[in-house]
Amino acid sequence: MSTNTFLLEARGVSVSFGGLRALHDVHLQLNRNEVVGVIGPNGAGKTTLFNAICGLVTPDSGTFSFGGKEQAWPRTDELAGLGIARTLQGVGLFPDLTVLENVMIGAQRFAQTGLISASLGRNTRDEKELAERSMSALERVYAGALANRRANTLSYPDTKRVAIARALVSEPDVLMLDEPAGGLGPQDIEWMNGLIRNLTAKMSVLIVEHHMDVVMSVCDRLYVLNFGEVISSGTADVVRKDPAVIAAYLGTQV
Amino acid sequence: MIQFINTILIGFTSGAIYALMAMAIVLVWRSTRVINFAQAGLALASAYIGYQVVQSISNYWVALIIAMFAGAALSALIEIAFMRLLLKHTSSGPIASVAPIIATLGLLGIIKAGIAMIWGGQYVVVKPPLSNTGFSIGTHTLVFSPMKLAIVISVASLVLVFSLIFQKTNIGLALRASAFAPEIARLAGVKVDLVRTLGWALSGAAGAVAGLLLTSNGNGSFSPESMEFSLLLISGFIAAVIGGLESLVGAVIGGLVLGLVTSFVLMYISGSLFFIAPFVVLLIVLFIRPQGIIGVKVGRRA
Numbered sequence: 001m002s003t004n005t006f007l008l009e010a011r012g013v014s015v016s017f018g019g020l021r022a023l024h025d026v027h028l029q030l031n032r033n034e035v036v037g038v039i040g041p042n043g044a045g046k047t048t049l050f051n052a053i054c055g056l057v058t059p060d061s062g063t064f065s066f067g068g069k070e071q072a073w074p075r076t077d078e079l080a081g082l083g084i085a086r087t088l089q090g091v092g093l094f095p096d097l098t099v100l101e102n103v104m105i106g107a108q109r110f111a112q113t114g115l116i117s118a119s120l121g122r123n124t125r126d127e128k129e130l131a132e133r134s135m136s137a138l139e140r141v142y143a144g145a146l147a148n149r150r151a152n153t154l155s156y157p158d159t160k161r162v163a164i165a166r167a168l169v170s171e172p173d174v175l176m177l178d179e180p181a182g183g184l185g186p187q188d189i190e191w192m193n194g195l196i197r198n199l200t201a202k203m204s205v206l207i208v209e210h211h212m213d214v215v216m217s218v219c220d221r222l223y224v225l226n227f228g229e230v231i232s233s234g235t236a237d238v239v240r241k242d243p244a245v246i247a248a249y250l251g252t253q254v
Numbered sequence: 255m256i257q258f259i260n261t262i263l264i265g266f267t268s269g270a271i272y273a274l275m276a277m278a279i280v281l282v283w284r285s286t287r288v289i290n291f292a293q294a295g296l297a298l299a300s301a302y303i304g305y306q307v308v309q310s311i312s313n314y315w316v317a318l319i320i321a322m323f324a325g326a327a328l329s330a331l332i333e334i335a336f337m338r339l340l341l342k343h344t345s346s347g348p349i350a351s352v353a354p355i356i357a358t359l360g361l362l363g364i365i366k367a368g369i370a371m372i373w374g375g376q377y378v379v380v381k382p383p384l385s386n387t388g389f390s391i392g393t394h395t396l397v398f399s400p401m402k403l404a405i406v407i408s409v410a411s412l413v414l415v416f417s418l419i420f421q422k423t424n425i426g427l428a429l430r431a432s433a434f435a436p437e438i439a440r441l442a443g444v445k446v447d448l449v450r451t452l453g454w455a456l457s458g459a460a461g462a463v464a465g466l467l468l469t470s471n472g473n474g475s476f477s478p479e480s481m482e483f484s485l486l487l488i489s490g491f492i493a494a495v496i497g498g499l500e501s502l503v504g505a506v507i508g509g510l511v512l513g514l515v516t517s518f519v520l521m522y523i524s525g526s527l528f529f530i531a532p533f534v535v536l537l538i539v540l541f542i543r544p545q546g547i548i549g550v551k552v553g554r555r556a
Contacts, residue, residue, distance in 0.1 A: 054441060080443025092438040094431050104424070105431045108443040111424050127424060170443060 005068035007032045013062035022048045023228045035205045037215040040225035046208040080109050085167035086176035095152035103134035106166035137169035157188045174204050181211040256394045261521040263398035269513020270409035274464035275490025276505035278457040284433040285453025292358040294487035295365030297465030300325035304466040305380045314383035322459045329458020370478045377477045382470040405467045492536045498546025
């Protein structure tokens with residue numbers, strides 16, 4: 001692969017809801033093993049950009065490339081197969097399932113048996129393998145001990161760990177984290193930063209985040225959105241000094 | 255004493271059939287959040303398909319299995335060709351929760367009319383394959399017959415297979431997840447549309463077996479207008495609600511409770527209460543435990 005091909009690239013993305021312009025002509029590029037942050041004030045369109053990449057909203061215009069190949073915007077259920085995994089702001093665990101089952105849901109792309117033969121019960125080996133993969137994903141986020149708990153009995157920081165394990169178990173090339181530090185205390189944020197840095201050995205990470213501490217310390221590059229447009233991009237140092245960014249944050253020190 | 259035993263055995267047998275119907279209703283509810291009234295039509299159509307097979311190869315058990323697959327196929331077809339489009343067009347607004355249910359009532363009418371067109375409106379008979387004469391204990395003759403025993407065994411095996419699918423397989427996991435939060439399941443790579451179709455197919459299979467076994471619990475005769483099938487739908491629905499509407503185990507427990515209670519009312523109070531008893535059971539359960547016997551008292555979160 002030549003050096004100027006990006007792992008993931010979205011060009012000229014525009015999204016509108018009714019008459020409201022949520023994103024306008026947004027470009028986003030992600031290299032292999034890179035951590036890229038998308039920041040911006042509330043309502044700037046950060047999550048909408050994530051949703052467009054995930055097929056949860058349909059862009060009015062824009063192109064999508066993955067692995068250097070331009071292709072149609074993926075459907076939501078195609079993402080995992082493509083190698084993209086995402087966590088949600090609201091965590092999104094299935095409360096009635098156990099932690100292990102929650103993670104196994106994320107491992108569907110490794111299920112060998114088809115739906116029909118699976119429903120006839122021909123998948124014992126499959127099950128075992130998925131469970132093992134899920135267990136090691138849980139151990140990676142130090143949540144192995146939680147495997148048999150029901151998801152609705154977990155503490156908030158633990159649900160975040162499990163949500164990340166569910167994303168990791170599909171062994172993605174791109175991990176999309178929607179506010180990974182949201183609602184966490186300083187200690188858990190420190191832990192999350194460490195985890196994200198470790199992950200870059202194997203994958204690229206795309207982060208939407210309010211917490212400047214997280215973004216500034218772990219991201220190689222940043223995109224700053226305001227009113228649906230990219231107003232600045234570059235390394236943390238470049239972005240921090242950009243007058244447009246300072247203005248967007250109403251003069252607060254970023 | 256013998257009457258007491260008989261009451262339990264009769265209640266257990268009809269309860270088993272209700273349980274199967276309740277499972278069918280729960281499977282559709284879980285996969286698409288629709289109460290499927292067309293289930294009665296599917297069970298009836300499957301019974302007619304069973305009748306057709308018995309006519310040509312005269313083996314009841316093969317017919318039961320073919321009817322089961324036919325029921326699954328019909329139900330899946332309804333989901334793909336009809337419900338999927340309908341749910342897409344009514345995805346929001348107050349109509350969204352009502353339209354699909356009304357639509358299944360319409361489907362019920364269409365299926366019944368279709369059956370009458372193919373097989374005519376008169377009664378047909380699928381002779382129960384085993385004797386309906388009760389077993390004897392000493393000088394006493396029980397109401398429980400070889401046929402009833404076969405019904406209970408058939409239902410028990412199907413319940414066992416379904417529970418294994420639901421609890422132990424990957425597809426069961428996908429079914430449980432998609433029901434709760436389809437978007438999150440999609441993000442995790444679950445083919446939610448396919449899983450929904452499979453939910454309907456499993457439901458159709460359960461309903462089909464319930465339909466044919468229902469006829470064999472009696473003298474084997476039925477017509478498109480048979481009261482038994484409407485009652486089966488109502489009983490199955492009530493059993494599903496008693497069981498909390500979300501759980502297969504709940505559906506089975508709900509079916510058995512309903513079967514036993516109606517049997518006792520019938521034997522010990524009055525036969526004329528037959529139609530009222532299920533509803534009284536439903537109201538009592540809803541008053542005491544609105545979430546159902548198995549139901550969990552939590553709201554759905556996104």
